[in-house]
Amino acid sequence: MTSEQEIRAIIQQHQDAIRSKNVDRIMALYDPEAVLFDVKPPFQITGAAAYRRTWEECLPYFPEPNSFGFETRDLAISVSGDMAFAHWLFRFTGDPDHPAMKQWMRITSVARRRNGAWKVVHEHLSVPFDRETGKAVLTLKV
């Protein structure tokens, strides 16, 4: 596999781990020192152990394991040596009435390769916000 194919495989593993609601499988993809900018407060989460608690808190609000999927748009991957970054837009798919299925998000993910294994060292997840209303914008059509 090329490095780009390896990064694609990791993104797929990440989505599969979330779909199965398996925190161990999700966190296996992160570097212990990863710094995360999540879609919800706080501004910054330092370290995979703290990010694990975020996942443990939010996964119960997701639908049943493997009853939902991902719609991904505009994925771009770029690699240089032992660093790779990717960005894309996504939303969860499945039950259209579930609150988690209604919003698009943007993600930037950076991975480093150490001892032959890629690990996510930084992830930035967000939606834009409307300065007039102070509200988050959750749909692409704005």
Add this chain to the structure above:
Amino acid sequence: MTSEQEIRAIIQQHQDAIRSKNVDRIMALYDPEAVLFDVKPPFQITGAAAYRRTWEECLPYFPEPNSFGFETRDLAISVSGDMAFAHWLFRFTGDPDHPAMKQWMRITSVARRRNGAWKVVHEHLSVPFDRETGKAVLTLKV
């Protein structure tokens, strides 16, 4: 200069260009094909030409040139070959009553070196939002 020092210098140039409200100097730091996730809609801006229009629209709302500055926290820079990424938190400083001075933001920036020159190829700028209220969170103390 090491590559990390070069990236630090570019971040400084970027802040200086914004402080001087000089769109040409800001945009000189971006790759023409850069993809931007800005703090306000739309979700995604493709290409420096489109991003230039965003700056042209928003700079008039900033205070007078060089009457404001930046407070930066938790800057981390990582380089591999011809790719570098950095992330940090910042807010504008100056007149504390100006709306632009009241909020913190998070930024992830990725640069590629081509023909010896680093250019920003991706930038992701955001604030988190509170799912209960749907509102953007603009202060660090949440």
